[in-house]
Amino acid sequence: MRTFDTLADLAACAGQEITLTDWHTVTQDAIDKFADATGDHQWIHVDPERAKAGPFGTTIAHGYLTLSLLAGFFDRSIKVRDVRMGINYGSNKVRFMSPVPVNSRLRVRIELLGTTPIDGGLQLAWRSTIEREGSDKPACVAESLARYYL
Secondary structure, eight states, X not given: OEXXXXXXXXXXXXXXXXXXXXXXXXOHHHHHHHHHHHTOOOHHHHOHHHHHTSTTSSOBOOHHHHHHHHHHHHHHHEEETTOSEEEEEEEEXXXXXXXXXXXXXXEEEEEEEXXXXXXXXXXXXXXXXXXXXXXXXXXEEXXXXXXXXX
């Protein structure tokens, strides 16, 4: 976990890589629960037998499951002590660059692109590169916005 005492300390790191997270395994159980939560039960995600004959030889995670894992990666890897609250403010750009087969291990390279003052806090622009162990191509690259309030 990378900890900053103040939001100003984090803002001073604009343009830098902030952290490289620990690995996280994407299980079939997580894929199935995401399918249940979203109603997306496409066979490539939830039918291991049928997926064996598919293009990847196994089930793959939903792209939006991969993207949604960012919230937990951020929560487990970056902390700002003087912040009252942080919220997701959206995404500027998201690309799913390669599939995430079941039981893949993912980690995220998080870069702070820049900051913008807002009433009561700071808006931060992040680039998150989700890497899959054993692959030289990222699973996902996302530019997202968060708002932190003091």
